[in-house]
Amino acid sequence: xxxxxxxxxxxxxxxxxxxxxxxxxxxxxxxxxxxxxxxxxxxxxxxxxxxxxxxxxxxxxxxxxxxxxxxxxxxxxxxxxxxxxxxxxxxxxxxxxxxxxxxxxxxxxxxx
Amino acid sequence: xxxxxxxxxxxxxxxxxxxxxxxxxxxxxxxxxxxxxxxxxxxxxxxxxxxxxxxxxxxxxxxxxxxxxxxxxxxxxxxxxxxxxxxxxxxxxxxxxxxxxxxxxxxxxxxxx
Numbered sequence: 001x002x003x004x005x006x007x008x009x010x011x012x013x014x015x016x017x018x019x020x021x022x023x024x025x026x027x028x029x030x031x032x033x034x035x036x037x038x039x040x041x042x043x044x045x046x047x048x049x050x051x052x053x054x055x056x057x058x059x060x061x062x063x064x065x066x067x068x069x070x071x072x073x074x075x076x077x078x079x080x081x082x083x084x085x086x087x088x089x090x091x092x093x094x095x096x097x098x099x100x101x102x103x104x105x106x107x108x109x110x111x112x
Numbered sequence: 113x114x115x116x117x118x119x120x121x122x123x124x125x126x127x128x129x130x131x132x133x134x135x136x137x138x139x140x141x142x143x144x145x146x147x148x149x150x151x152x153x154x155x156x157x158x159x160x161x162x163x164x165x166x167x168x169x170x171x172x173x174x175x176x177x178x179x180x181x182x183x184x185x186x187x188x189x190x191x192x193x194x195x196x197x198x199x200x201x202x203x204x205x206x207x208x209x210x211x212x213x214x215x216x217x218x219x220x221x222x223x224x225x
Contacts, residue, residue, distance in 0.1 A: 008152065098206070
């Protein structure tokens with residue numbers, strides 16, 4: 001079993017839709033949770049970073065962490081064609097190691 | 113503030129050859145990590161360097177090796193290339209103590225024939 005599971009998609013939605021992207025994980029030691037966006041032929045860029053359970057909002061993006069269920073989500077409101085990319089979840093155990101564990105990524109296409 | 117830069121952007125090698133990939137860290141960042149991203153997969157941690165010393169390693173064989181220089185630039189070396197080494201190799205840097213944001217370069221796409 002992989003430490004981090006993520007549906008690879010592809011996920012196609014119309015412009016303006018609310019998008020929900022999810023990851024599950026098996027290691028309860030993960031403390032830091034991140035979402036990265038990766039455009040084709042580019043390196044990943046950080047969208048959201050959360051520590052512990054709860055919600056964090058930044059503009060059209062909301063990250064949600066439920067440590068009891070080992071489940072994290074990224075919501076995108078009012079999705080735009082420019083949001084079309086691969087979204088990667090990433091997790092980190094905590095201090096002493098910087099070995100980030102990434103999901104496989106979900107390909108998202110927002111249709112104009 | 114300059115970002116993370118990697119070279120070369122693309123290269124083609126044959127099985128058994130050796131390759132060196134290079135990375136210049138973002139200004140002020142003293143820690144660099146290398147990741148391998150196969151097609152359709154998420155990045156896999158290869159190793160990390162902090163102040164010129166290896167500071168953590170993933171499940172990669174010893175033919176994957178690295179260096180970090182006093183200016184915090186870095187190299188990834190892969191010996192005895194195999195077909196499965198074909199991937200996008202990503203360099204990422206971050207400041208000491210940072211546990212959130214990795215700053216990734218654009219990657220070096222390696223094809224092994």
